[in-house]
Each structure stands twice: as C-alpha cells, then as structure tokens.
Amino acid sequence: MREAGAPGSVVMIAAGSGRPYTETYYDDGWTAAKAWDLTTPTTALTGFTRTGAWPARTAA
Structure with a gap:
C-alpha cells in the first residue's frame, strides 16, 4: 500500500483459545x-463464513 501510495489499514488477528470466556x-x-439478542451478529458471521462476503451496513 505504501509503495502504491494507497491509504489503508493492516489488521493482524491473533486467535487465542477462548478459555477465559467459557463461562x-x-x-x-x-x-x-x-x-x-445475538441474532444479527450470528447471522452476519454465519453468512461471512459461508460466502466470504460481509453484509453491507444499514442505517440505524
């Protein structure tokens, strides 16, 4: 991105075991x-896992 002069962000995800959150x-x-109500985020994550596409944001 720097060489191309393009703005943006780099994100690093470091997964853990999740053990601290089991309870x-x-x-x-x-x-x-x-x-x-976790219906909306669960649906979004399920769809992303299946398609690789994140749903567009809608106005609140």
Whole structure:
C-alpha cells in the first residue's frame, strides 16, 4: 500500500483459545441473562463464513 501510495489499514488477528470466556461470552445462558439478542451478529458471521462476503451496513 505504501509503495502504491494507497491509504489503508493492516489488521493482524491473533486467535487465542477462548478459555477465559467459557463461562461468559461462550455460555448461552450467560448471554441470555444479559438479554443480548445475538441474532444479527450470528447471522452476519454465519453468512461471512459461508460466502466470504460481509453484509453491507444499514442505517440505524
């Protein structure tokens, strides 16, 4: 990007085991108790995994 003079960002993702979250974020009962509706993000992630395309943002 630098050589091309193009602006942008570089992102590095370092995955962990997720072990610290087994009793919180990875626990359906815990997220339900928080009254979090995870339908939209779950659908987006499932679609991305299947197609490689991230859904376009919509105005709130």
